[in-house]
Amino acid sequence: MSEPLLTVRDLSKHFPVARRKLLGGGDKLKAVDGIDFELAQGKTLGLVGESGCGKSTTARLVLRLIEPSSGEVTLDGQDVIGASESKLRALRREMQLVFQDPLTSLNPRMSVGTNIAEPLRFHGLGSRAERQEMARELLDVVGLKPRDFDRFPHEFSGGQCQRVGIARALVLKPKLVVFDEPVSALDVSIQAQILTLLLSLQRDLGLSYIFISHDLSVIKRIADRTAVMYLGRIVETGPSEALYRRPLHPYTQALLNAIPLPDPKAKRVDDLGVLKGDVPSPISPPSGCRFHTRCPHRMPICSEKNPELKEAESGHQVACFLHA
Amino acid sequence: MPDDEVILEVEDLRTQFKLKHSTLKAVDGLSFSLRAGRTLCIVGESGSGKTVTSLSLMRLIDPPGKIVGGRLIYRGRDLMQLSEREMEEIRGDRIAMVFQDPMSSLNPSFRVGEQIAEGLIAHKGLGQEAARRETIALMGRVGIPEPEARYRDYPHQFSGGMRQRVLIAGAIACEPDLLIADEPTTALDVTIQAQILRLLREIQTSTGSSLILVTHDLGVVAAMADEVMVMYAGKMVEYGTVETIFAAPAHPYTKGLLSSLVRLDDTRESDLQPITGLPPDLAKLPGGCSFWPRCPLAETACRETEPSLRAGGAGHLVACHLAEPVAQDAPA
Numbered sequence: 001m002s003e004p005l006l007t008v009r010d011l012s013k014h015f016p017v018a019r020r021k022l023l024g025g026g027d028k029l030k031a032v033d034g035i036d037f038e039l040a041q042g043k044t045l046g047l048v049g050e051s052g053c054g055k056s057t058t059a060r061l062v063l064r065l066i067e068p069s070s071g072e073v074t075l076d077g078q079d080v081i082g083a084s085e086s087k088l089r090a091l092r093r094e095m096q097l098v099f100q101d102p103l104t105s106l107n108p109r110m111s112v113g114t115n116i117a118e119p120l121r122f123h124g125l126g127s128r129a130e131r132q133e134m135a136r137e138l139l140d141v142v143g144l145k146p147r148d149f150d151r152f153p154h155e156f157s158g159g160q161c162q163r164v165g166i167a168r169a170l171v172l173k174p175k176l177v178v179f180d181e182p183v184s185a186l187d188v189s190i191q192a193q194i195l196t197l198l199l200s201l202q203r204d205l206g207l208s209y210i211f212i213s214h215d216l217s218v219i220k221r222i223a224d225r226t227a228v229m230y231l232g233r234i235v236e237t238g239p240s241e242a243l244y245r246r247p248l249h250p251y252t253q254a255l256l257n258a259i260p261l262p263d264p265k266a267k268r269v270d271d272l273g274v275l276k277g278d279v280p281s282p283i284s285p286p287s288g289c290r291f292h293t294r295c296p297h298r299m300p301i302c303s304e305k306n307p308e309l310k311e312a313e314s315g316h317q318v319a320c321f322l323h324a
Numbered sequence: 325m326p327d328d329e330v331i332l333e334v335e336d337l338r339t340q341f342k343l344k345h346s347t348l349k350a351v352d353g354l355s356f357s358l359r360a361g362r363t364l365c366i367v368g369e370s371g372s373g374k375t376v377t378s379l380s381l382m383r384l385i386d387p388p389g390k391i392v393g394g395r396l397i398y399r400g401r402d403l404m405q406l407s408e409r410e411m412e413e414i415r416g417d418r419i420a421m422v423f424q425d426p427m428s429s430l431n432p433s434f435r436v437g438e439q440i441a442e443g444l445i446a447h448k449g450l451g452q453e454a455a456r457r458e459t460i461a462l463m464g465r466v467g468i469p470e471p472e473a474r475y476r477d478y479p480h481q482f483s484g485g486m487r488q489r490v491l492i493a494g495a496i497a498c499e500p501d502l503l504i505a506d507e508p509t510t511a512l513d514v515t516i517q518a519q520i521l522r523l524l525r526e527i528q529t530s531t532g533s534s535l536i537l538v539t540h541d542l543g544v545v546a547a548m549a550d551e552v553m554v555m556y557a558g559k560m561v562e563y564g565t566v567e568t569i570f571a572a573p574a575h576p577y578t579k580g581l582l583s584s585l586v587r588l589d590d591t592r593e594s595d596l597q598p599i600t601g602l603p604p605d606l607a608k609l610p611g612g613c614s615f616w617p618r619c620p621l622a623e624t625a626c627r628e629t630e631p632s633l634r635a636g637g638a639g640h641l642v643a644c645h646l647a648e649p650v651a652q653d654a655p656a
Binding site for chain 2 (some may be wrong): 050192193196214
């Protein structure tokens with residue numbers, strides 16, 4: 001197998017937490033706590049989990065928009081974490097981020113065309129005319145009209161703004177695009193339009209995606225591999241097809257059982273799986289396996305030791321003592 | 325109360341928002357009825373009028389919005405004829421509402437328990453101590469752990485799911501006949517959503533109340549609904565039993581919604597078929613059927629004449645020139 005485009009090793013981010021006690025070390029919020037993954041060229045990794053699981057922090061760490069507490073990120077053989085400022089600036093052309101809320105991530109005072117061309121200007125690429133030309137091309141690529149070039153973001157709907165955000169991310173011809181909940185704020189009919197666009201762009205341009213979502217249906221549709229996160233750790237990862245067909249971790253199983261299906265014959269409210277309790281605070285996560293407080297299969301060992309991520313089937317790994 | 329009693333009958337409800345240069349018809353001639361113990365789901369995209377409908381039922385429309393016409397008959401009384409004071413007695417007592425964002429519908433500077441107890445004191449005339457005891461019982465019933473201790477907590481000390489339980493406890497305090505829930509689980513994680521949906525159903529089973537659930541999520545509709553109303557641009561475009569809507573949708577918009585859905589239960593090979601175009605802008609509605617610019621079937625008639633609702637068998641309604649309502653309900 002060829003080298004993966006992106007390799008992430010033992011990546012962690014611990015935020016210090018303000019506390020009122022006078023003595024004793026500060027608490028740490030372990031937003032991301034030692035995760036590993038790889039992304040192959042032209043493929044999509046889906047990161048899925050509930051609020052506070054660390055999926056958005058992971059995206060920002062990979063792009064080094066925030067500094068990790070520890071760990072390694074390698075993009076196309078180049079060290080992202082150790083890179084100097086100027087090296088990082090060059091590396092950022094290779095990796096771009098698309099946010100959930102397209103309107104607030106665009107500059108409201110710039111026309112849509114200027115917004116799309118802005119990264120080129122920032123990196124000092126091309127003449128003004130060339131930059132505008134590229135922006136026009138990208139309008140077409142993401143399914144907007146040439147006349148949209150001179151319009152402003154507030155004149156656009158959420159779905160159209162998201163197309164602009166995608167065009168802006170692509171203008172530098174990156175290898176990796178990270179999407180953080182890109183369709184969560186959109187209406188159902190528009191979600192499908194954007195997902196269809198992302199799939200065809202990947203096919204045509206050979207892009208690699210990290211796709212973050214809380215929505216398992218969306219991840220199933222778009223991701224070749226899926227990683228399920230819970231309280232800062234990856235609890236299960238594998239080829240999407242296998243992971244959805246036979247989820248191994250009790251948390252993945254619970255997530256899937258909790259999702260209502262658009263089919264009243266298949267699943268009514270009484271059939272929804274119910275996981276008891278809330279997600280514990282990441283400031284004082286449970287000992288051992290972090291899921292043990294909510295797990296229906298809890299064993300004595302689960303509160304004592306942290307299960308390592310281990311291969312259960314080919315390419316399909318799970319961190320659970322049931323499969324150790 | 326007999327099972328088939330109609331507790332709410334809405335006739336030709338019209339709610340409009342007067343803006344500087346135009347009048348938005350947010351709800352435009354809506355009629356439906358709801359029987360005791362049943363769940364009606366109102367589904368649609370942004371701007372379809374589903375939230376304005378639920379607020380109108382409670383007469384909670386503030387200027388520049390106004391209910392300009394229609395009747396809201398609750399157990400034989402037209403709510404539109406009541407004074408604001410009489411309406412206040414019904415609101416929170418006989419008809420109660422749960423909103424999407426529990427944080428903004430709770431007062432951040434009052435203890436959670438006191439906010440629930442307030443309704444009991446106002447509507448049931450309970451004393452402080454009796455209301456406190458009743459509130460603690462309610463908090464326990466909606467699954468808030470250690471209700472006695474948490475009575476004195478403030479909203480920010482609760483998680484999103486727990487806040488939604490607080491709102492539900494407040495809404496069911498006076499055992500309303502009708503609970504209106506507007507996107508009650510949209511802001512919640514999926515495992516918490518499942519808990520809240522189960523709770524709503526449990527309450528309904530034990531109290532016999534009716535539920536109007538407003539949602540954009542067709543999975544939630546399939547899990548909860550007895551009847552489904554699909555709204556587009558302020559109007560009902562289709563209405564039917566949950567089985568009919570999912571097994572034999574007739575309106576091109578309903579069909580489009582279902583086929584553009586990213587589903588957990590589909591195969592990767594099947595392509596998504598998104599509805600083209602954008603959800604409607606109420607300020608710039610086209611003539612004729614509001615859906616025609618996005619409709620794959622649109623013909624001349626669709627641009628010229630607005631289709632009226634036509635009824636098939638067993639209450640299936642469709643507003644489309646080119647689609648027929650089903651003659652018989654799909655089997656449950």
